[in-house]
Amino acid sequence: MTNAQLDTPVLILGGGVAGLAAAVDLARRGVAATIIEREPRLGGRASQFCCKATEACARCGACRLGELLVQAAHLPQITIYTAALAVAAQPQGDGWRVELSPQPGGEIGPGPGRPLRERTTLNTQAVILAVGGEAFNPAGKTRFGHGRVDGVFSALELEAMLSQGALGPDGLAPAKVAFIQCVGSRDASLGRLWCSRVCCGYALRMGRVIRKLLPESQVTFFHMDVQDYGRAWEDELPELRKQMRFVRAMPGEVTAGDGRPEVTYALAGEQAIKEGFDLVVLSVGLGPPNGASALGELFGAAKDSDGFLTTDGGPAGVFVAGAAAGPRSLNESMVHGGLAASQAASRVASLTEARHG
């Protein structure tokens, strides 16, 4: 049986904001691209994120996905296949020959793109790896009780709860909420000695949303340091300190208390405290993509010391964009997609020139 054949100047693996932005920027540059998304739907993580606006936009960037999806759907240079996985890749001539395999669960959804139906061989001159980063699985930090203690959620779950309206006057109405920062970040014992950049920002923003939805609620922010999450940070921080309780300590554990989770933490000069909360949110960090090694093998992509993919030192014609290359916010991932687009476009241009000249 012979595979279906496809030719594309640039192949983009991953249809999150970084991959979509790379495709849109390539189209702006007049270069066609094909996006291959593993899941049935485009959008990556951002598709589960809530809007974090209160009185004004909180600049979380989540809504920009909508803009990108509309652009990607309308630009004729962009082809999108969902539910597709690259299973083999070989350098061929100046570019790559990639085997794509359809994944189960692909239905034609409302968004742009259609599912890949058959095994396909794709020839391309450049590859952009925009497969995103892995959000830390909080089960890896057993002592925080995720999956064992009722009322403990990861921040990803909170994003989904907020966007579905599960939290608020009509849903869950926790009186006391705790955010525990740096879960799976800044942690040498896990071999994850990096700050994830995004979690201070998303946690403070979601904390503010909770305070707005439930003005009676009390929000506690267990942290070590607050990272800046945008230009407005300096102005906002004093205000946030009034709205929430900032506790500069990492809790020792989260246990099942009397019907609700209890957080054990210590303040300087005081004995350790066990405090009950109705909702404990673990601010999970961003790590290297799960399949980094598989992709590394597939395309020989280089990795940095933390395991993130990198363009530097990798094979010619393979570029990396977005959170796959290191912790990045949505806006930063989009802009980074623009860099990969520029690099891929100049490679395509120089190959074309070489062929004709």
Next chain:
Amino acid sequence: MRLNDCDPGFKHEVAAEPGGEGIRACFACAACSARCPVGANRPDYDPRRLIRLTLLGRRDEVLSSPLIWLCSSCYTCGEVCPQQVRFTEVLTAIKNIAAREGHAPPSAKITAELLAKQGRLLEVTDFENDKRADLGLPPVEQRPGDFQAILGLKPAEGEAGEEPR
């Protein structure tokens, strides 16, 4: 407290002592303090605080503090530490320095004396050995020699054997 009057070398000294290597990595997150069972019973016992004093170079204060002898060596602090400080062992290093400088508390001295005498904390008597014999177990010997060697009261056995008679 004036930092100029402290001993910045103390943290390096502790780090150079076996077990003390991790001390400087501490970033003061307080996870250990939250979980330490001794701290749960003694408000003045706080691993993070002891680390802080060491890092600040308050050498005399740390070495002469009765608190450093309270650790139960449960290893909980090392278990939860995100920076792999291994405070239990750090504290052992600090205690070793303290003991060398004569800061060991009376209880530690009594412990050492008992060990030197008996080779173990509890004396083994005929009572125990009779019981063991009933169960078909060999008797326990009092072998204080090893501890005497460790405590520097006599040369180690191997070395002693090589000594010319």
Next chain:
Amino acid sequence: MAKVSLVWVATPGLIDLDPALVAKAAGMSLDQGGLLEAAVVTTSLEQAPKQLRQRLVGLPVAWLELAAEVGGGPQAHRLARAAVAVSRAAGRAAKGTLPPVYAPQPAQSVLVAGAGFGALAAAWEAAALGHPVTLATPFDDAVQAGADDDPEAVSLLAAQLPAQVELVPHSELTRLIGGAGGFNVWLSTNGDAPQTYGAVFLAPPGELAVGCEVDGLDPALCCPVSELNPEDYEGPQDGWLHVAVLAGTAEPVPSYSFSAALEAALALARRPRVQVTLLFSEARVAAPGGEKLFRDCREAGVLMARVEPGKLSLRDGGRELAWLDPLLGEELELAPAALVLAQQAVAPRPAWLDNDLLIKPWDELVPDNPRLAGGRTSRTGLYLTGALRGTAPGDARRAEAASAAAAMHEVLTGKVVPMPVVRDSFCASCLTCVRTCPHGAPRYAGEHIQCAPAACVACGACAAECPAEAIAPPGWGNPEMFSSLEWGLALAPEPKMVLFACAASGMPAVASLSAQGHEWPAGLVIYPLVCAARMSQLLLLKSLELGAKRVLVAGCHPGNCRSVTGNHKAMAKITSLSGDLAALGLPPEAMEFLPLAANQTRELAQKVAAMAQAAGEE
């Protein structure tokens, strides 16, 4: 040539001079507050009142510090000197007259004004996209790095610069008018003659500024991080040399400065018998490698001292520091032998940016708005790179230049939005559109309103504000909108309702709800807008007149509008009308603004359902 008028601002040195006499002596007319073609103003641009600057938007203007020119002496002499200076300036203003019309096609050339990595990256990217590029740099050559740049990266990039980049040394941008596809630009190397460029990148060379508390510090004790030579520090044989690194205890410092401070602390801590104390409020370790550096510093023996913001006390020029150690609850004191100060990258904001020519104050031109990420400004075709964007991690500066250049290329080559239609015979020359347009499209060119060929995004702000119905992007004028509204509402069953939905927020939410099979109330007319800025009082009232019981405008949350204030404008109009609704027998909620993000489908569905129910019960 344009007629030049004298705009008299009575600065202190001019009090005794009669403006009319000066104007007469210079052979020009004195401004009476009416419409101008070109002007000489008797003060500097910075000193001029804001209303005046606004009035002169888009006109050729010579700014003249007249008081300095006339000096002292008898009044008659001063009058004569004033007349001479003014008439000379009038010559300049007249020469500076704009080209009478924009070229019909967008200019493809790109100006990059500045130096350093950001400027080179922008020039490289624009050239790679096939645009002729002029790189106007204040230095001898483009290789000169900004103080905040990595010199190696700069020379590497400079070596790769393609030939179609024309370098203009010792040149600075002094003035700019127009919009995408047709900026008129004045360069210091080009005298009074403006040149036309399709797009402009601003990249003034970055500088390093001390980013933390410096008040009262003795300079003899201090050394900024960038000037630190660790070799100079060594402790005495029998003791320690204490060095304090101040890394942001007064107010937050961008994280890159923190990394640089960490690097400095690390280098110092590795010197013999040097004890480093790093004082900070938040450890800003989010930059790549920041956390590892933070740990390396601790391992090397740097003492980390977290200080409550604003609680570091500095005495004797910084020879005595004191703060509360939050871990011990004790006051700590330190008498450092030296203080190392963290720095942050800044770029001087070009002075002319605040002037009349761009209308918008800086915060509106460069709002902290997620839709204008990556160096875009609210003015189409104008982009920022380099230190103007603050400090950025890793290759982020390069990435921003790449992404801005792609957007620029699309604007100059792939325009799909046609130019606004201006009906000269209706136009009252009030310049409202010039002041209102967030994207810098319309400009007053002597006799009528013209639009820059690629600047308009069809937001409709001009159409909403123009008092004479003289300007609107095609399809967005009152007659067209009223008739389609009429058509839609005529077909809708009672209760009739209109949802005006902005293309960036309301419409995507509508689209994803529709795609999920959401059932809209039968009487709801969904009217897509490019931007909520198009909402005018007339449009709101027309909806009611045509039978709508409810009008809902779904636009972006404040701070998220691509046209910066389109949502605010719509909100303000709704608020101002809400008082009059009772007179029409309508409840106050008959007209509402719903701030929405594209992903807030649930909120939109709920709002529309509640609105339909209330309207049905009436």
